[in-house]
Amino acid sequence: MPAPKIEYAVLAPVLILLAAGVIAVLVEAFVSRKYRYVIQTTLSFSAIGLGILSVALNKDVSGRFAEGSVAVDGVSVVLQGTILVFSLLGLLLIAERGFQSFTAQASTLPGSADEQRALASGLQQTEVFPLTLFAIGGALLFPAANDLITLFVALEVLSLPLYLMAGLSQRRRLLSQEAALKYFLLGAFSSAFFLFGSAFLYGYAGTTTFEGIKVQISTAPGNDLFLLVGLATLTVGLLFKVSAAPFHSWTPDVYQGAPTPITAFMAAVTKVAAFGAFLRIFYATIGGMVWTWRPIIIVVSILTMAIGTIVAIAQKDVKRVLAYSAIAHSGFLLTGIVAFNKSGVEATLLYLATYGFTTLGTFAIVTLVRDAGGEVTDLNRWSGLGKRSPLIAGIFTLFLLALAGIPLTSGFVGKFAIFSSAYESGNISVVIAGVLASAIAAFFYIRIVVLMYFNDPQEDGTSVMIPSPMTAIAIGVCALATLILGIFPQPVINVIDSLAIFVAG
Amino acid sequence: MNWLTILGLLPLIGSAAVFLLPREKEVLAKQLALGISSLVAVAGLAMATSFDRGVSGFQFVEKYSWIPAFGINYGLGVDGMALLLILLALILTPVVILACWNEAEGGRWSVKTFFALLLILETMMIGVFAATDIFLFYLFFEAMLIPVYFLIGGYGSGERAAAAVKFLLYSLFGGLLMLASIIGLYVVSGDQLGAATFDVSELQKLSLNNQTELLLFLGFFIAFAIKAPLWPFHTWLPDAAKAATPGTSVLLLGVLDKVGTYGMIRFCLSLFPDASKQLGPTIIVLSLISIFYGAFLAIWQSNGDIKRLISYTSISHFGFITLGIFAFTAQGQSGSILYMVNHGFSTAALFLIAGWMIARRNSSKVADFGGLQRVTPLLAWTFFIAGLSSLALPGLSSFVSEFLVLVGTFVRYPVAAVIGTLGIILAALYILIPVQRALHGPVLPGNENLKDLNLREKIAIAPVIALIIAFGFFPQVLLNVINPGAQASVAALNIEGDK
Secondary structure, eight states: OOOOOOOHHHHHHHHHHHHHHHHHHHHHHHSOHHHHHHHHHHHHHHHHHHHHHHHHHTTTOOEEETTTTEEESHHHHHHHHHHHHHHHHHHHHHTOOSSOOBOSOTTSOTTSHHHHHHHHTTOOOOTHHHHHHHHHHHHHHGGGBOBHHHHHHHHHHHHHHHHHHTTOBSSSHHHHHHHHHHHHHHHHHHHHHHHHHHHHHHHHHSOOBHHHHHHHHHHSOTTOHHHHHHHHHHHHHHHHHTTOTTSOTHHHHHHHHSOHHHHHHIIIIIHHHHHHHHHIIIIIISGGGHHHHHHHHHHHHHHHHHHHHHHHHTOOBHHHHHHHHHHHHHHHHHHHHHHOSHHHHHHHHHHHHHHHHHHHHHHHHHHHEEETTEEOOBGGGGTTHHHHOHHHHHHHHHHHHHHHTOTTSHHHHHHHHHHHHHHHTTOHHHHHHHHHHHHHHHHHHHHHHHHHHHSOOOSSSOEEOOOOHHHHHHHHHHHHHHHHHHHOOHHHHHHHHHHOOOOOO | OOHHHHHHHHHHHHHHHHHHSOTTOHHHHHHHHHHHHHHHHHHHHHHHHTOOTTOOSOEEEEEEEEEGGGTEEEEEEEOHHHHHHHHHHHHHHHHHHHHTTTGGGGSSSOHHHHHHHHHHHHHHHHHHHHBOBHHHHHHHHHHTHHHHHHHHHHHOOSSHHHHHHHHHHHHHHHHHHHHHHHHHHHHHHHHHHSSOOOBHHHHTTOOOOHHHHHHHHHHHHHHHHHHTTOTTSOTHHHHHHHHSOHHHHHHIIIIITHHHHHHIIIIIIHHOHHHHHHHHHHHHHHHHHHHHHHHHHHHHTTTSBHHHHHHHHHHHHHHHHHHHHTTTOHHHHHHHHHHHHHHHHHHHHHHHHHHHHHHHHTOOBGGGOOOHHHHOHHHHHHHHHHHHHHTTOTTSHHHHHHHHHHHHHHHHOHHHHHHHHHHHHHHHHHHHHHHHHHHSSSOOTTOTTOOOOOHHHHHHHHHHHHHHHHHHHOTHHHHHHHHHHHHHHHHHHOOTTOO
């Protein structure tokens, strides 16, 4: 049997990140604690930098590689580029050492003497870096995967580190660990669904590759039981990852419990990766069955928008509000799947890019608002922030307006593109639901703005940290991107439009 | 020369300059804001002199590609209606700044911020009336909310935060419905015209099927009806007007609400003629309800809060304006456009003087005033003239417009016109009752030492009163500008039986 043919250059982005992850594990094991932080950050940032470079080199590639298990085409290049940029920004937050978001030693029991000792001695473990690198590697592979096994492996490589990272919070460790466990259990459940669906699809098509399934759908009748059950359960697994209703219930708890830099990373990167996979499966693989899946995705999309926006109104914790907002945005993004046309692909890619910057920025600002015990996420204590710290409150307002989709911010451009693609496909019901949901959503974003500007500050020790250069750069880049994508989106749209083509089937 | 862009940029630059001044330089901030807004007003009037009154299309046209991927252009241009509304905004802004010299003191933020926000708002007002690209219009339509929101919420009185939020949510909701329709138009234009566009003149060429047209029309119409405000979409207005400072209320009712009625003519009628004709009678009924509803509430309020009273009278007046628009006659539409301008000035006068009365007496209750005619004769007279204009007394500006609206309506809907005429009688009641209570009668205790208008206030109110009287006698100046556009707009509706 000949050795499998691997196109290293084309797969370089994934390989670089995974290799860096392996090296980072070795660094953890063999390098003395004193140098670890410096080495880990250098390693991670250079890996991402190299990754971006190698993605850029792939921009004219279109084909299937690694024995047909990975598809590299314009869509995956855009997605991988987006993922890497967001990873870079997320890593800037994770690497922040001016204030501690992460527990000193994750293995100590919360409240134990060991934990006290670890804190007192200023220990700060760096295992978060290899975990992050693996997660990025998985995220890069996920939207490019071109068979079910690769897709599953990518999903696990992406998810497993995230389960651990969610439990690393320094403050409210029990809540954080609970969140991690919840995420793990529900995630394992959804993985099982995913695998179950893959098995059925294999039974249906006799192959795990996407082209094989596509060919089978176009030749055989589309109402095969194996196909339908397989698709249904596979979709459940994916919907869980993008936190679409009714599989969204983990999101608020995990977003709240996880250390905020991790939440930021997760919110941006996982969403891009998962929707990337969504696009490849629904557009490029089971597009022939659009009449079967479209009604279901329409219902899920409307339900997700409704739950995300309505439940968010009742939230009192800023991270939970943002979590429900993330759910609502998944609903908006699903309208791009519903569209099922070329502009739907472009709009989804654009939306992911705009949303990622904004959401990273919001969570970055959440890391800054603190009291002696750590981050302050109780919304009532954010009141009067506009008076105390006009610049940070102003930038936060910009992000909130972008999340609400107000014109001249990136959020509007994304929403406009995605709703018009859905309208173009004739699915006006999702557009109307989307617009109404945006109106409701505007309410709770604006409520936070009101709170910051119209209420008086409380004297409870809440203050805004002066960000170190790393966090400051991350916030600055996100704010700038939110504005530029809102006012002059044309260059980015041009890039996406010229690249957003799936490899020919 | 890009007149409109320059006009729009000037206040924006001014606003930045005002905002960058140190916090203590309050007087300088006010002077700067006044200077810039006066300069803009002069520039606007200068521009108006080169406006060609004989033609109906857009003039001073500018068009640049902005986001080609979405067919979005930076397109500006004005016809007669837009020009007059822009001039209304340009004249009222310096008047408001001068009249409300000390209004920002009780605010949540610094004084300079108030004036910076006013100047930003001026830019938005110019933009919203000058935009010929629907997307650009939508942008200004929504962006306008932000300065107003801060002006009400930060510098108002009473339940200002709640009123500001209510205002914002109503408008935002309407705006999003309009957005849904805009997306619809955009997609349909892509199908029919080859390339998707937002250009108003291009979009008029679309031929929509009936159901689509009705839906898209409703998206626009509800947004504009909330803005205007038309019954039953009006509930935000009294709260907002009561909580806002008088200066903000002037711009809110005098100019911003006109965006609603302006939009009905510019977009609803021209883009969706069939849907307009189909729903016209319904809207006529809503207008009549507005006329009476506003009037009755104003009478009810005639012993209560003076700012609420004025805002209720405005609901009634907006009923007349929509009545004239949806009568689909050239006279009716000319009357409505003229009404928008005249209502702007007379409401401005009422609000400003009411604001001065409230500031002097520390009360906004009509019942707390009394005998002002004797204590403060000049203030009382100006209020009286503004009030008479508001009730459309012949010789003052609103008369001509109300007359034209009713005549124009009579041609098509005689019954509606007759019913509407009854509204004028109510107008006499809701103006004369408070005039009698506040200005005449014995001087109530606490009112003996009220001061009459000072020089600043006289200068501020003089141009407004002068214009109210001048337009009462020479409405033709305005009508010459309005008529070509109104005639073209009604002719484009292609109503059977009209020549």
